[in-house]
Amino acid sequence: MRVRKLLFTPGPLTTSETVKQAMLEDVGSRDHEFVNAVKEIGSELMRIGHISKEEGYECVIMQGSGTFGIESVVSSVIKKNDTLLVLVNGAYGERIVKMAVIHQLNHQVLRFEEDEIVTPEASLKYLQAHPEITHVACIHSETTTGLFNPIAEIGAVCRKQNAVFIVDAMSSFGGIELDIKESQIDFLVSSSNKCIEGVPGFAFVLCKNAELAKAKGQARSLSLDLYDQWKGLETNGQFRFTPPTLSIMAFRQALKELEAEGGVSAREKRYRTNKMVLDKGMKELGFSQYLNKEIQGYIITSFLYPDNPHFNFDRFYNKLNDRGFVIYPGKLSKANAFRIGNIGQIFPDDVSALIVAIREVLAEEKISLTVTA
Numbered sequence: 006m007r008v009r010k011l012l013f014t015p016g017p018l019t020t021s022e023t024v025k026q027a028m029l030e031d032v033g034s035r036d037h038e039f040v041n042a043v044k045e046i047g048s049e050l051m052r053i054g055h056i057s058k059e060e061g062y063e064c065v066i067m068q069g070s071g072t073f074g075i076e077s078v079v080s081s082v083i084k085k086n087d088t089l090l091v092l093v094n095g096a097y098g099e100r101i102v103k104m105a106v107i108h109q110l111n112h113q114v115l116r117f118e119e120d121e122i123v124t125p126e127a128s129l130k131y132l133q134a135h136p137e138i139t140h141v142a143c144i145h146s147e148t149t150t151g152l153f154n155p156i157a158e159i160g161a162v163c164r165k166q167n168a169v170f171i172v173d174a175m176s177s178f179g180g181i182e183l184d185i186k187e188s189q190i191d192f193l194v195s196s197s198n199k200c201i202e203g204v205p206g207f208a209f210v211l212c213k214n215a216e217l218a219k220a221k222g223q224a225r226s227l228s229l230d231l232y233d234q235w236k237g238l239e240t241n242g243q244f245r246f247t248p249p250t251l252s253i254m255a256f257r258q259a260l261k262e263l264e265a266e267g268g269v270s271a272r273e274k275r276y277r278t279n280k281m282v283l284d285k286g287m288k289e290l291g292f293s294q295y296l297n298k299e300i301q302g303y304i305i306t307s308f309l310y311p312d313n314p315h316f317n318f319d320r321f322y323n324k325l326n327d328r329g330f331v332i333y334p335g336k337l338s339k340a341n342a343f344r345i346g347n348i349g350q351i352f353p354d355d356v357s358a359l360i361v362a363i364r365e366v367l368a369e370e371k372i373s374l375t376v377t378a
């Protein structure tokens with residue numbers, strides 16, 4: 006029998022049957038239904054971010070995974086004489102640095118430890134010492150570890166120092182209440198297959214029209230030209246190149262299901278409950294976490310490898326996988342850890358079932374852990 010797999014990962018995630026069913030009808034890229042779906046998605050995403058066209062914001066959909074969306078912003082909006090500051094405390098921040106290198110942007114990097122948040126104080130101090138900086142990029146939910154950076158406070162610093170603020174909210178948007186205007190975010194990027202619970206296929210950029218307009222003719226890539234992409238969608242509702250049609254249809258359904266669940270606050274509550282069940286269960290099994298509780302988000306959790314000679318991550322992973330539970334390897338630079346995500350179509354009962362499976366695998370592997378109070 007085929008085991009239905011549950012993905013406890015940072016994405017792609019477990020999706021509902023109805024989201025998958027929304028992909029069963031072929032749809033032409035010029036079809037009214039498709040063009041309308043794109044429009045609906047744009048306004049719904051803006052509503053979720055508490056912004057609107059009337060307030061001067063836009064939504065641009067970009068084909069590809071989340072990284073394509075980030076690279077589209079980074080390579081389109083930072084002009085020749087601009088300087089980008091990347092605030093880094095994990096692998097996703099480092100990824101933006103890599104983009105800056107490849108596109109030969111003037112850039113600087115302010116690094117924090119992986120188990121520390123980006124602080125508004127250090128960011129302010131750095132910006133005050135470096136008036137040449139015009140743009141700042143930061144990750145909201147650093148999926149490397151699972152911490153949340155204080156994005157609204159960093160946004161306030163950027164505004165104070167007159168810097169354009171770019172936020173990678175990939176693994177948080179839709180799973181946490183976030184007011185884009187209030188957080189003073191100029192460009193926010195997320196993707197179809199994270200907290201909105203659609204399937205992979207595209208990224209979306211929620212941005213200030215006035216800043217987007219400045220990107221005209223500035224792109225360093227044809228396919229990732231953010232301004233041209235927006236212009237195309239704006240003038241005739243068309244993508245410049247083949248759109249991910251079925252992924253879009255699935256996403257529209259996913260947005261309806263987010264609304265039916267009770268919106269972002271209800272989804273946040275479910276994810277928080279998943280996280281509570283996970284934390285409690287893993288603690289009872291004797292696992293410890295990499296991060297301090299105070300800076301930990303509820304999207305994904307890094308657990309340290311247990312200090313036990315019988316523990317082998319590949320075997321642990323495979324045995325859980327055979328039981329239908331997909332977890333995720335770690336990505337830390339200093340410690341051995343694995344990750345368990347709480348997002349996607351997974352519910353507290355699924356997390357409890359995962360804990361039962363982990364208990365079984367530990368017993369099979371003859372791993373006994375000391376449980377600390």
Ligand SMILES: *Cc1c(COP(=O)(O)O)cnc(C)c1O
Pocket residue numbers: 015016070071072073097144146147148173175176196
């Ligand atoms: C998932 C994710 C991305 C994008 O990754 P892709 O593999 O390109 O979809 C970027 N940043 C963060 C913080 C993420 O969690």
